[in-house]
Amino acid sequence: MSSKTPIGMIGIGLMGHGIATNLVKHGHPLTVLEHPGNQPLDALKAAGAKSVASIAELTAAAEVIVLCVTGSPQVEAVLLGDGGVLASLKPGTVVIDCSTAIPSSTLRVAEAVQRAGGRFLDAPMTRTPKEAAEGRLNLLVGGDAALFAQCRPILACFAENITHTGAVGTGHGMKLLHNYVSLGTVALIAEAAACAQRSGVQPEVFVDVLAKGGGGGVALERLKPFITRKDANSLRFAMSNAQKDLGYYAEMAGDIGAAQAIADAVLATYAGAVEQGGPQRYVPELVELLAKK
Template sequence: MHVGIIGVGLMGHGIARNVLSRGGFALSFLDHPGNQPTDEIRALGATACATPAEVAAASDVILLCVTGSPQVEAVITGKDGIATTIRAGTVVVDCSTALPESTLRMGEVIRKAGGDYIDAPMTRTAKHAHEGTLNLLAGGPAEVLERVRPVLASFTEKVDHVGPLSHGHRLKLLHNYVSIGFMTLLAEAAAQAGDAGVDPQVFVDVLAGGGGASVALDRLAPYIVSQNRDGLPFFVSNALKDIDYYRSMSEASGAQKTVADAVSAALSGAVAEGHGDAYVPELVRLFRTAPEA
């Protein structure tokens, strides 16, 4: 199978290199200013394309790793979009974090154009993308998922079929709400501890030995203790986007979102102050009463 990828960012770059090096698939990618440097994947044989339509025309499987629903809709339905040239039987695998309602609409667009659609968002980090050990939450017809499993296996450790189309994105938003919510809460607590002069290592050890032990603590501890942010290269602006997607999903279904509103407010404050490009662990500093520059 020939694979196409649109979105060679922090996650997509790792996916692309593993599709080539571990999977041995031919790869076309959209040449875009938002990409990470593409020298490595070009050296492995990847071919640059000028438009999503050009990627689609060459591909049996198309991986989308873009920011969110507006970007997914643009590369599918826009001028020179995927839907204009997709071949019969080609499968679009949307690994982005997107709104379930948009996913259903885009699935219908692709089906009308002759292709198939799977939503398969990721639940790990850029480090796992680089290592080829991502986990995916896949929604859509089981038989379509089986057709693309060889491609997905090249960059994943686990692929769970979680239900019909849009359930992958629904579960990703639920997952990210819990994950980002935990980390935002922890960052606020760590900031207060720092303001009070609590030894950061003692703070981490006390949480780790009790009810605060968690993946959130594991991810933020390097920053709390030694200001190392690189364990979680995830922008605060993207965290806010995911939380607000969750809030939109909750509002559409009439679900309670009181805590989500508070998490959004905390992240919105950091973004409004110009820190959208900070990594999430840096919230520990940004939430201080007098954060350093």
């Protein structure tokens, strides 16, 4: 893979826009699929990216196709559906799925890509749109080691830390493990912050004591702006996406018979927040929603 490898990308949302921006910045000819869910494409086009209206046009232009869509149903639709990527995939094309997905679905998708003559990596990400724009994502990559090494220069265009997790599907599995721990910790702190609010503990005192003790860490830092001044922008992650990711984790745990009692409670917390406050509220607002219960 060279710096001039032509890349096609599907899913130019909050995270995908940052990925696309950095691919263009590093000199890759980039073709993106037009879609109502995309972020504005003006800056990408001004930087040299091309947009197309059909998947067939995108596959014709690309040697590598990057997906950054919502989840497994969207990945399956984009790849396997009528007029999907596999209908016009060129032999040897590499599909890199940066979405969050269920590992059992990923394995089915990867097999279908391989039958169609392509190659597949699952490469979900952690961190936020800020790091995506900065080219500083963390990537968890599942797939053949030789293919991973071949694609690493492309991944390095938009990622700071890149971990090869093992075979196909392990990247998506590790992403779900990560998000369960991350979102679970956020939910625990949010519930405690709501209790503190009701019991009269000052927000600054609550945050300071946790930060100096066992409650310190990334989750607290991401919640701190909302706890202290009602600013939710430090974690621009929709409550509905949290519910989806935790639902995926619960499905994965169920598939392999793993313990999941705590996971079920965390999932119920986010599901209740979506019902109470709507799907687009940012995760830090969980504090306020729980305080109102």
